[in-house]
Amino acid sequence: MGISVNHISKSYKNVKALQDISFDVKPSELFGLIGPDGAGKTTLFRVLTTLLIANEGTATVAGFDVVTDYKKIRSNVGYMPGKFSLYQDLTVEENLHFFATIFGTTIEENYDLIKDIYVQIEPFKNRRAGKLSGGMKQKLALCCALIHKPKVLFLDEPTTGVDPVSRKEFWEMLKRLQQKDITILVSTPYMDEAALCDRIALIQEGQILEIDTPEAIVKHYPKQIYNVRANNMYQLIKSLNDYEYNHSVYPFGEFIHYTDKRKDFNPDQLLVFLKSNQLSNIEITETVATIEDTFMELAK
The missing domain is CATH 3.30.70 (Alpha-Beta Plaits)
Structure with missing residues (x-):
């Protein structure tokens, strides 16, 4: 199942973080939200993952309403926030076990989903999460977001501050996850990553500028x-x-x-x-x- 966003607006006092945002993400689509810092990407992610309530508009994720069905959404989505938010004093393996337990599952039950990613961090399974490199932290966070086999995956600027090789590997992983019928919404400030998405929405100052495939958006450029x-x-x-x-x-x-x-x-x-x-x-x-x-x- 996909995502449907209808006329969502959100303000913080006098700041309009989101202004009349509407778009749909198809099931199993890799959809990119592209824009600079402060464009409203994180606010939108928090609305869609039920961490914030919009001032106006409605939205559904995997067929569930973000306000009335928030508990069902939380058990059906994976969320990787922009800031590394796992338990830094726990080891790689302890973090994975913890998140699996929260969702009433085990690492073994959904191992096929994280196997390609986990084998890369398995040599460090006894290392504390806070001691991992940026790329390894990113892979651990993705494993934790996937451990309960979510229908929709939200990734908020997942490659910020990560080296180019790890960025490339990460996007290759996303393409493989997409083939397992997971809908993916990813935000990024990197324009080169936009070309790797099926469709993208360009966002600036809380407003959608254009939505289309990367190829179509480039083709619309009016000048030489x-x-x-x-x-x-x-x-x-x-x-x-x-x-x-x-x-x-x-x-x-x-x-x-x-x-x-x-x-x-x-x-x-x-x-x-x-x-x-x-x-x-x-x-x-x-x-x-x-x-x-x-x-x-x-x-x-």
Whole structure:
């Protein structure tokens, strides 16, 4: 079963954390909530996992209402919060046994679900959780969230602060879990991870900007983007921002991503302008849009 969110709003005093949020997650779908810190991702997760009550709107998770059926939801979902929240003084094995006992099950009963993940941390099963590396903590937290065989899995920024290799391994694990009929809602500030989801929702300041497949969202980007580079990148950014025809300018790796207001834009015009600003070794080449480009455009 999936997730249905209908016109959810949540405020903290004068701060509107969520504003009229609506979307559906299909059964067994890997759905990404993509946005920066403070966008409202964690607040939405807390509403959907029955830890907060929304000011307005309704939502169901695995067919259960988040307000009236909160006990059923808690026994049918797994939740991995952004901050490592397991018992740091307990060992890996003790944490797993504890969470299995809470849900009235055993490690052995659902071992097939966590086996691929657990074999990676089993050599450290007698180590205290607080002494694990970031990647190992993440795998233990995922095992604990899965030990009761949930129908829906909530992962709030699960790879923040984790090394690139562990991030890659983690997403490979999610793809395997998806094949076991688990619906997964994951939030992340990393735009490159968005491309690994079936569908994504871009969220900023508590509002959904767009919902679609990663491919479709990128395809909707309205302008041609140019990679621009020169001998003095600081001066290049300043010059591009001063250029009267610029539509957007922002750093992107070793380049500046630039778009122009004019439909008949010729890069040679920009080249002349940059040379007049005492810049040299100038490169201007066409490039394709990314999800990050699309997010920046929509956020404007």
